[in-house]
Amino acid sequence: MATIRKKPTGGWVAQVRHRAKNGLPAISKAAVFPRKADAEAWAAKTEADWQTMRFGGSPNILFAEVLERYKKEVSPKKRGWKNEINIIERVLKTPLAQVRLPNLSELHFQEWANGRMADIAQSSVRREWNVLSHVCSVASKQWRLLPENFMLRLDKPNHGKERTQRVTDDMATAIAYVAGFSLDCLPVKSTQRVAAAFYFGLETAMRGGEMVTLTWDNVFLDRRFVHLPDSKNGYARDVPLSLKAVAILKLLAQVRENERVFNITKGSLDALFRKLRERPDLGDVHFHDSRREALTRLAQIYSPMELAKISGHRDLRILLNTYYAPRAEDLAAKMDG
The missing domain is CATH 3.30.160 (Double Stranded RNA Binding Domain)
Incomplete structure (x- = not known):
């Protein structure tokens, strides 16, 4: 008092x-x-x-300074730091970054979200929202720059409609053709290795980020599995290999240049795949669709618990609602035995 x-x-x-x-x-x-x-x-x-937590600090600073500090001190410690920094860089270009902390309120974040939802999908806004919310949480609880996380007063954007795109054999063949990839040809070009990664994803349900960081010391061809020491959810897992997946790895081993199995960065993987899918007959296929397609196919072989061990999901609801996308005609065929 x-x-x-x-x-x-x-x-x-x-x-x-x-x-x-x-x-x-x-x-x-x-x-x-x-x-x-x-x-x-x-x-x-x-x-x-x-x-308002303003004593002992710099009360009249811009929110941009908080974002810059977070980008420097917190983001580099995360596995997905590159994507997070890209999100922060985009926020730094918005009016939200120019608001001074004493004036900051939930209304500014709602205005930011409304603007983003006019430009990108709700699911993308949700990912950016999560980053901003953690920035505010750290600024409040650790740095004492904000009295609270104002974003907790707002309703987070919905996930939006989950993708249900299936990858047909014709689509996969078209991608391989455009990239010049086949099991009879050494994948010496980056585009060929991108196609190899896409096919590998169809066989293993691995994420693109997991493939580009896969190293040869974690490949066990004789026992037909690869070990992922650090996956997206922070847990290690072993992924079984089909015969086709083994064949792809043996092909890549013949053009090995370093410890990275696919010898390509995540940025190059994304950029080159976008170029490969420019063909009109490929529709709206994304690289990550290979994971969904693989899980849908593998669901016909494995139990939900086994499938979760392969995919790395710790929440079966996400696995079933987001990735398992069976065709109605396939389910109907099962009814007839």
Whole structure:
């Protein structure tokens, strides 16, 4: 609380003292002023600063400075740091970044989200939302720059419609043809290795990011599996290999240049695949569709628990609702035995 008292020698002493509570740190400050009005004004401002976490820092900084600090101190520690930094860079170009912390509220984040949803899919906005929300959480709980995470007051955008794109044999063949890939030809070009990765995904249900980081010391052809020491969800797993997957790896082994099995970066994988799919007969196929297609096919062989072990999913609902996409005619055929 704030107290104002007159000094016997003249002037006024303003003091603000609070114990730590509700996540707010303890505070004990005092100052002397010649006039009582000045002492009261200082006490009121100090109280307000404590309530909004502004004391002891830089209260009048831009949200952009918080984003820059997060980008420098927090993002590099994450597995998907490159994508996260790209998201932050985009936010830095928006009006949200130019709002000063004392003025920041949930309304600014809602305006940002509304603008993004006019440009990109809801699922993409949701991913960016999650990054921003964690920025605010760190700024509030760790750095004491915000009184709270304002985004928690808002409704997060919906996931939107999940993709149901299947990869037909004709699509896969077309991708291989455009890339110049086949099991009879050494994949010396990057585009050939991209197609090899796509086919490998159809056989193993591995993510693109897992393939580009796969190293030869984690490949066990004699036992027909690859080991992923660090997957997207932070857990290691072993992925069984079909005979075709083994054949692809043996082909890549013949053009081995370093420890990376596919010898290509995630950025190049994404960019080159976008070029490969420019053919009109490929429709809206994405590289990640190979994972969904593989899981749908593997679901006919394995139980849900076995499938989850292969895919790395720890939530069966996500596995079934997002990735398992059987055709109605296939399900109908099962009814007839």
